[in-house]
Amino acid sequence: MAVPGRVWCFGDDVNTDLIQPMHTVFKPVAEQHRYVFEANRPGWVDLVEPGDILVAGRNFGTGSSRPAAKLLVDLRLGGLVADSINWLFFRNCVNFALPALSCPGVSELFTEGQHARLDLVAGTVENTDTGQTRQGTPWTPELLDIVAAGGLLKQLERDGLLVTGTSDE
Amino acid sequence: MTEKILARHAGRDSVRPGDIVVTSVDTVVPLDMNFYDSMWAEPTKVFDPDRVVVIFDHVVPAPSRQVGEALERGRAFAAKHGITRVHDVGPEQGICHQLIADVPYAMPGELLVCVDSHTCSGGALNCAARGIGAPELIYTMAKGVTWFQVGETVRYELTGTLSPYVAAKDVFLHLADHYGAHVGQNIEFGGPALSTLTLDQRRTLTTMCAEVSAEFAIAEPDDVLRAHLEARGRTMDGAVYPDADAEYHAVRTLDLSEVEPRVGLPGSVVHHTAGVRSVRGTRINRAFIGSCANGTIADLREAAAVLSGRKVASGVTLFVTPGSQAIYRQAVHEGLVATLTDAGAVVTVSSCGMCAGFQNSLGPEDVCIASSTRNFAGRMGHPDAQIYLASSGTVAASAVAGAIADIREFQE
Numbered sequence: 001m002a003v004p005g006r007v008w009c010f011g012d013d014v015n016t017d018l019i020q021p022m023h024t025v026f027k028p029v030a031e032q033h034r035y036v037f038e039a040n041r042p043g044w045v046d047l048v049e050p051g052d053i054l055v056a057g058r059n060f061g062t063g064s065s066r067p068a069a070k071l072l073v074d075l076r077l078g079g080l081v082a083d084s085i086n087w088l089f090f091r092n093c094v095n096f097a098l099p100a101l102s103c104p105g106v107s108e109l110f111t112e113g114q115h116a117r118l119d120l121v122a123g124t125v126e127n128t129d130t131g132q133t134r135q136g137t138p139w140t141p142e143l144l145d146i147v148a149a150g151g152l153l154k155q156l157e158r159d160g161l162l163v164t165g166t167s168d169e
Numbered sequence: 170m171t172e173k174i175l176a177r178h179a180g181r182d183s184v185r186p187g188d189i190v191v192t193s194v195d196t197v198v199p200l201d202m203n204f205y206d207s208m209w210a211e212p213t214k215v216f217d218p219d220r221v222v223v224i225f226d227h228v229v230p231a232p233s234r235q236v237g238e239a240l241e242r243g244r245a246f247a248a249k250h251g252i253t254r255v256h257d258v259g260p261e262q263g264i265c266h267q268l269i270a271d272v273p274y275a276m277p278g279e280l281l282v283c284v285d286s287h288t289c290s291g292g293a294l295n296c297a298a299r300g301i302g303a304p305e306l307i308y309t310m311a312k313g314v315t316w317f318q319v320g321e322t323v324r325y326e327l328t329g330t331l332s333p334y335v336a337a338k339d340v341f342l343h344l345a346d347h348y349g350a351h352v353g354q355n356i357e358f359g360g361p362a363l364s365t366l367t368l369d370q371r372r373t374l375t376t377m378c379a380e381v382s383a384e385f386a387i388a389e390p391d392d393v394l395r396a397h398l399e400a401r402g403r404t405m406d407g408a409v410y411p412d413a414d415a416e417y418h419a420v421r422t423l424d425l426s427e428v429e430p431r432v433g434l435p436g437s438v439v440h441h442t443a444g445v446r447s448v449r450g451t452r453i454n455r456a457f458i459g460s461c462a463n464g465t466i467a468d469l470r471e472a473a474a475v476l477s478g479r480k481v482a483s484g485v486t487l488f489v490t491p492g493s494q495a496i497y498r499q500a501v502h503e504g505l506v507a508t509l510t511d512a513g514a515v516v517t518v519s520s521c522g523m524c525a526g527f528q529n530s531l532g533p534e535d536v537c538i539a540s541s542t543r544n545f546a547g548r549m550g551h552p553d554a555q556i557y558l559a560s561s562g563t564v565a566a567s568a569v570a571g572a573i574a575d576i577r578e579f580q581e
């Protein structure tokens with residue numbers, strides 16, 4: 001799976017409360033994505049376009065188990081790469097089918113507005129403007145299957161284990 | 170120890186850091202949050218109703234119609250699938266991690282998953298316990314399996330003894346200050362001084378490990394754990410011990426006698442805490458004692474000892490939220506609730522309370538000191554509010570002073 005896209009650069013330690021502020025967690029799903037990064041980057045949700053890629057520093061997604069990754073999917077982000085991604089957040093990326101790669105040193109590779117290509121099978125990130133690449137952790141077939149199904153709940157639905165109509169996915 | 174538990178549940182002899190393993194799970198704990206319409210998807214079956222525990226803790230008692238509907242959905246789901254272990258609003262109510270340790274649901278050598286990120290708390294009972302996302306929890310409840318990426322382990326050898334008025338929370342803040350984030354790593358606690366810590370103190374440590382992004386946090390089994398289990402009619406049979414030749418990413422000595430009262434500075438505790446002396450005098454107007462890390466009877470006793478015969482400073486609100494209704498009842502019997510409320514504190518029903526901004530939310534000008542778990546911007550209300558983290562004793566002393574205070578000066 002290779003995903004090209006325009007890059008947005010974020011710093012270190014971007015936590016789940018920045019992505020999904022607590023006060024929005026129980027708002028209607030259709031409204032929640034409007035508050036993404038309201039504390040650290042107000043207005044970003046109006047600028048991001050489908051297929052864009054978020055590039056961040058260390059420890060991206062630290063914090064809560066809340067479905068913050070889903071909001072990035074709702075904003076139709078094409079992918080996420082960071083020097084390191086919190087593992088709980090990474091699980092949520094897989095489960096909501098957001099292509100994500102943890103890739104040491106990747107944040108130095110980009111300035112905002114450049115373009116990135118992610119290859120989940122190879123575990124690589126390329127800056128398609130400069131041709132530079134960095135190697136991260138490749139995805140295993142189990143993880144790729146979840147994303148291919150469109151996320152974990154879609155996979156359950158496919159396997160007949162969800163009561164239909166109860167998932168908003 | 171974590172690798173051994175994962176291997177046991179993956180049906181393998183051993184696992185290594187970097188492996189992705191599919192494991193069985195022993196216990197799955199859905200919370201009130203799972204049943205919100207924005208998060209819920211109903212599985213057609215539950216892999217084993219006797220291995221599911223439903224706990225309502227985050228936003229209880231239901232403050233709104235939306236929450237009321239979610240709790241109703243949870244009750245109906247439990248009844249439909251024959252899940253009998255339900256901690257509904259009422260006498261059995263409590264914060265999930267407090268109940269998981271107190272009942273207990275976390276058992277040595279077992280694997281437990283819950284939708285809350287502080288589930289690593291259960292590692293105090295030598296259980297591999299882990300927070301997972303809401304859809305994964307539904308998946309795991311249906312199938313009884315999940316996947317983990319195996320991390321490297323950092324071992325902390327505890328030595329020395331804690332000085333008076335120094336709490337387990339201070340030990341954690343010391344660790345977070347020195348060693349920072351543990352992304353993708355497991356944390357293991359052991360060493361000669363582990364036996365000097367109560368189970369509640371260990372749980373403060375393991376719970377807080379979520380704040381340094383650890384995967385699993387686990388303590389060695391010992392007589393303190395054995396006594397806790399035996400008092401509840403359980404045994405330590407499944408316990409795992411570290412191998413003599415276990416491989417670690419690092420082994421670090423943590424000398425408890427070097428730890429001083431500390432304060433986590435607003436935003437995050439990763440390399441971001443200070444000795445209480447350097448922030449002493451910072452004005453605060455909100456104070457909170459509670460959460461899954463520090464809502465224990467020991468925390469309430471600590472707070473009552475400070476507040477006895479004193480008054481919360483004018484202009485300061487101190488909320489005290491016991492970790493469970495069982496703890497609340499005990500605090501009533503011990504007279505702690507009288508001491509706390511006489512001093513001007515508000516003692517609330519057990520829940521996550523202020524920890525995640527569900528009660529007494531902070532406004533933009535508020536400065537809060539809390540013994541809860543997390544101090545990200547916006548965590549307890551408005552993103553401009555300042556949140557300092559400290560032990561329950563330090564929070565109580567600060568509430569009296571109206572400013573961050575050194576509990577040692579208070580008690581001497």
Ligand code: SF4
Nearest residue numbers: 460461521524525542
């Ligand atoms: S007390 Fe706070 S950290 Fe603990 S489970 Fe509740 S919200 Fe999470």
